[in-house]
Amino acid sequence: MAHAGADRPIPPGSAPRRMSSGMRLLLGNEFGLAVLILLTAATFALTLDGFTSPFSVYTIGRQIGIDTMIGLAMMAVIVTGGLDLSVGAIGVCSAMLFGWLMQVMGVPVLVAVPLAVLFGASLGFVNGFTVVMSGVHSFIITLASMSIFFGVMIFLTKAAAFNGLPPQVQAFGKMRVLPGISPLLLITVAVCAALVVFYRYSTLGRQMLAAGANARAAELSGIRTGRVIVACHMLTGLLAAIAGLMVTARTGAAVPSMAGQLGQDWLLPAFLAPVLGGTLLSGGRVSVIGTLLGATFINIMTSGLLLMRVGEFWILAFLGMMLLIAVLADRTRQIFLTSRGMI
Amino acid sequence: MAAIRDSALTRAFDNDWIGPGLVSLIAVVAISMAQPAFLSSFNIFVLMSAISVNMVIALGQLVIIGLGQMNLALGSIGGLVAISFVGVIERYGVPVPLALAFALGIGIAAGMSSGYIIARTMISAFIITLAGLQIFKGINLGITEAQPFYGVPEAVKTFGQASVIGPLPWLMVPMMICAFAMWYVFNRMRIGRHILAMGSNPHAAELSGIDPKATIIWAHAISGLLAAIAGLMLVARLQIGQPTIGDDWLISSFAAPVIGGAVLTGGRVSVAGTFFGVVIIAIITQGLVMFNIDPFVVQIVLGALILWAVAVNRLREVRIARVQARGAGA
Numbered sequence: 234m235a236h237a238g239a240d241r242p243i244p245p246g247s248a249p250r251r252m253s254s255g256m257r258l259l260l261g262n263e264f265g266l267a268v269l270i271l272l273t274a275a276t277f278a279l280t281l282d283g284f285t286s287p288f289s290v291y292t293i294g295r296q297i298g299i300d301t302m303i304g305l306a307m308m309a310v311i312v313t314g315g316l317d318l319s320v321g322a323i324g325v326c327s328a329m330l331f332g333w334l335m336q337v338m339g340v341p342v343l344v345a346v347p348l349a350v351l352f353g354a355s356l357g358f359v360n361g362f363t364v365v366m367s368g369v370h371s372f373i374i375t376l377a378s379m380s381i382f383f384g385v386m387i388f389l390t391k392a393a394a395f396n397g398l399p400p401q402v403q404a405f406g407k408m409r410v411l412p413g414i415s416p417l418l419l420i421t422v423a424v425c426a427a428l429v430v431f432y433r434y435s436t437l438g439r440q441m442l443a444a445g446a447n448a449r450a451a452e453l454s455g456i457r458t459g460r461v462i463v464a465c466h467m468l469t470g471l472l473a474a475i476a477g478l479m480v481t482a483r484t485g486a487a488v489p490s491m492a493g494q495l496g497q498d499w500l501l502p503a504f505l506a507p508v509l510g511g512t513l514l515s516g517g518r519v520s521v522i523g524t525l526l527g528a529t530f531i532n533i534m535t536s537g538l539l540l541m542r543v544g545e546f547w548i549l550a551f552l553g554m555m556l557l558i559a560v561l562a563d564r565t566r567q568i569f570l571t572s573r574g575m576i
Numbered sequence: 577m578a579a580i581r582d583s584a585l586t587r588a589f590d591n592d593w594i595g596p597g598l599v600s601l602i603a604v605v606a607i608s609m610a611q612p613a614f615l616s617s618f619n620i621f622v623l624m625s626a627i628s629v630n631m632v633i634a635l636g637q638l639v640i641i642g643l644g645q646m647n648l649a650l651g652s653i654g655g656l657v658a659i660s661f662v663g664v665i666e667r668y669g670v671p672v673p674l675a676l677a678f679a680l681g682i683g684i685a686a687g688m689s690s691g692y693i694i695a696r697t698m699i700s701a702f703i704i705t706l707a708g709l710q711i712f713k714g715i716n717l718g719i720t721e722a723q724p725f726y727g728v729p730e731a732v733k734t735f736g737q738a739s740v741i742g743p744l745p746w747l748m749v750p751m752m753i754c755a756f757a758m759w760y761v762f763n764r765m766r767i768g769r770h771i772l773a774m775g776s777n778p779h780a781a782e783l784s785g786i787d788p789k790a791t792i793i794w795a796h797a798i799s800g801l802l803a804a805i806a807g808l809m810l811v812a813r814l815q816i817g818q819p820t821i822g823d824d825w826l827i828s829s830f831a832a833p834v835i836g837g838a839v840l841t842g843g844r845v846s847v848a849g850t851f852f853g854v855v856i857i858a859i860i861t862q863g864l865v866m867f868n869i870d871p872f873v874v875q876i877v878l879g880a881l882i883l884w885a886v887a888v889n890r891l892r893e894v895r896i897a898r899v900q901a902r903g904a905g906a
Contacts, residue, residue: 316702369886372646372702373830373840377882380827384875392872494823495875501710504703514700546721550714556707560699 262511262563266526270533277537284540290413293536295406298418299479300528303499304506305428306472308524311507312445313465314516315371317360319379320503321496323470324477325489326386327353331478332395332487335402342401350474356382357470361463371466383495395487403485417479421525424475428521441465446517501552505531509559531555592837592846595888600855607863614866617743623862624744625736628751629809631854633825634832635758636802638850641833642762643795644775644842645694645701649708650829651822653686653800654807656712659720661808662817666727680804686712687800688793695789716819725817736812747809754805759847761798771795775842827878828857835885839893857881 277284303320310317317323331349334340340348360378364371410416432438443451444458445465452458476499481487492499508514509530510523531552538548608614633650640647661679664670670678690708694701738746762768770791773781782788803822810821834840835856836849860881861874 363883367886367890369890370840373834373882373886376827376830377879377886380875380879380882384872384877384879387872388870388876495827497826500706504706508703514703544718544721546714546717548714550711550718553707553710553712553714556703556710557693560703560707561693561697564697564699 262509262520263523263526266509266523266530270526270530273530273537274533277533277540281537281540284537287413289536289540291409291415293532294413294418295415295483297525297529297532298415298421299476299483300502300506300532301421301525302424302472302476302479303502304504304510304524304528305424305521306469306476307503308507308512308519308521309468309472310371310465311512311514312441312516312519313371313462314445314448314514315364315462315465316375316514317357317371317466317469317473318375318500319356319360319382319496320469320473320476321492321499322379322382322386323353323356323473323496324480324499325492325496326356326382326477327474328477328481328487328491329386329390329395329489331481332398333390335399336395336397342399346478349478350471353474353477354467354471357467357473358463360470361466364466365459365462379495387489390489392489394489398481398486402482406479406482406485417482420475420479424472425521425525432519432521437461437464442517442519501556502528502531505552505556505559508556508563511563527559592844593848593852596836596849596852596856600852600859603856603859603863607859607866611863611866614863619862619866620743621739621745623858625747625813626861627854627858628745628747629806629813630828630832630858631751631851632754632802632806632809633829634836634850634854635754635847636799636806637829638758638833638838638845638847639771639795639799639802640701641830641838641840642768642771642775642842642845643792644778644840645792645795646705646830647687647690647796647799648702648705648826649686649690649712650705650799650803651825652709652712652716653683653803653822654810654825655819655822656686656716656807657683657804658807658811658821659716659725659817659819662725662728662811663719665729666725666817672729672731676808679808680801683800683802683804683807684797685800687803688797690800691793691796694796695792720817720819722819724819728811728815728817732812733815736809736815747813750805750809754802755847755851758802762845762847767791767794772843772845776844827875827882831878831882831885832857834882834889837885837889837892839889840886853885 283289303324306320306324307317327349330352331345334345334348335342356378360371360375363378364374367374405416408416410419432442440451440456440461441464443454444456444461448458451461477491480491484491506524506527507520509527510525511520512518512523534555535548535552538551539545543551604614613619633654636650636654637647657679660682661675664678665672665675686708690701690704693699694704697704735746740746740748760768762772770781770786771794773784773786774788774791778788781791806825807821811817814821832853833845833850835853836846836851838845838850857878860877864873864877865871
């Protein structure tokens with residue numbers, strides 16, 4: 234994309250006009266989103282009965298936790314300029330393995346969780362390895378793998394749910410840590426913190442950003458981009474698996490249809506949250522906090538609209554509009570900033 | 577000697593449809609030998625109906641693949657068109673020809689609007705059509721509340737069930753018209769050449785005077801029209817205005833063109849190849865049913881077929897490039 238360079242981090246000293254960090258914060262996606270969230274939340278709280286009820290706050294928070302995790306999973310691969318259509322399929326497959334391990338094999342919960350998460354990462358490895366080996370765009374590879382993963386899962390489970398999970402799983406999904414706070418949201422916040430540190434300070438995280446911003450330059454400076462891209466896909470699989478387990482905890486059962494046909498229902502939240510949060514689709518730039526804020530905004534809007542008795546189905550169309558507006562606003566912002574010589 | 581054999585071989589492989597055509601033929605022979613019922617007139621009728629609808633769907637994706645983009649909203653446009661068509665007839669008693677024009681208009685408008693936004697902003701088609709998918713599907717479900725419309729006129733029902741001659745369904749007629757039209761567009765019309773030129777090298781295309789915006793909008797409008805036709809054909813075939821029409825088009829719409837030799841980065845498509853891609857998918861699906869294999873296996877096979885086709889296309893590209901390089905050296 235022609236404008237891809239516009240949003241890259243500014244190397245110190247080379248910017249036409251250096252911005253103060255305060256200015257950069259004000260122009261960033263995160264700040265705008267935070268203001269938007271505060272405004273909508275305040276409006277809904279004042280005008281809608283029941284929006285601030287403990288139950289409503291609790292369920293919105295829990296759903297924010299899940300949607301953010303799905304968004305982070307996609308973000309981890311968007312970094313490379315690629316994408317992963319199979320996030321939903323990986324999430325469901327990991328959740329089904331989780332259910333099978335506990336219900337059929339009698340594996341204790343604390344052992345089943347890491348196994349399921351590792352399984353998600355290994356499915357991500359399959360994607361990443363195939364993408365790097367074939368040199369074909371990740372769109373078509375993950376289109377194929379979403380069909381294969383989901384097909385194998387349905388074939389093995391006979392499309393039946395695992396309902397007899399240990400009671401701790403459901404209890405965890407219904408638990409309140411503080412009044413109105415779900416542990417699922419806390420897990421997400423912890424993962425966000427870990428990812429911020431990972432992308433900012435770890436070698437692998439920085440290599441991921443470099444490979445995504447300019448694969449050739451990264452290769453020339455000694456980064457083995459192939460391995461890095463495989464690692465990105467593994468991270469995607471791992472986060473998708475965590476999201477799958479979170480949904481399992483919420484419903485109290487591992488259900489094959491939890492992400493829709495082929496896991497397609499996860500695609501919208503997966504792209505909406507990172508794009509709202511300012512992650513560039515062409516790669517090279519991530520915003521973990523932006524993704525969290527994006528998911529927060531979506532869920533506040535959705536529950537507000539539901540309370541206003543806007544039909545559930547129209548909300549789907551509304552979210553699509555929101556994705557459109559988000560990318561259009563982002564493009565306008567880039568053009569504006571470029572024309573003012575600010576980036 | 578070696579050079580001649582090599583070039584003949586390359587030329588054969590260069591025809592995108594020969595490989596998939598041979599595979600289709602072998603599959604038909606093999607399955608009908610194992611299961612003679614495969615060639616029963618009832619089975620051929622069912623098979624041809626499925627092929628007809630899926631071919632039009634695949635053509636809708638093929639146009640956009642030629643452009644080097646993708647259209648995730650294809651299925652949701654088809655679904656929206658299907659329920660709008662039956663909806664206006666059932667609710668408002670609109671005559672069938674008018675309803676047809678209205679429905680096709682929706683398809684074209686939906687395609688054009690995504691094309692317009694993509695052309696205007698140059699944001700990736702993936703994200704715009706993903707948004708389109710949600711919007712069209714949301715409108716569809718908002719109108720129907722997930723309940724089908726039953727008021728399909730008798731004429732349309734008959735069209736979906738009747739046969740032209742023997743086991744060949746009427747549904748083949750729109751399919752053949754669309755296939756011929758798309759072959760004509762790609763091979764004989766300026767807009768088709770422009771689409772392929774944009775797909776193979778957008779920069780060069782623009783420098784040689786092609787209007788990129790108009791080309792993108794046209795391609796998406798054609799795609800929307802084909803999605804609409806496919807949606808209407810499914811209404812005729814299913815006999816109801818089902819809101820779920822289009823939900824499962826995504827994978828097969830990419831699988832058939834790719835099996836038919838289309839290069840996903842754009843610029844190279846084959847209508848005949850796509851047809852055999854559709855045939856292969858239909859035969860395998862039908863074959864699995866005949867041998868009482870779990871229908872979910874179809875998903876796995878479809879995914880594997882895409883990977884296989886991608887690998888074959890890559891190998892062929894390498895081979896063609898090598899021969900061309902040798903030719904240039906000599």
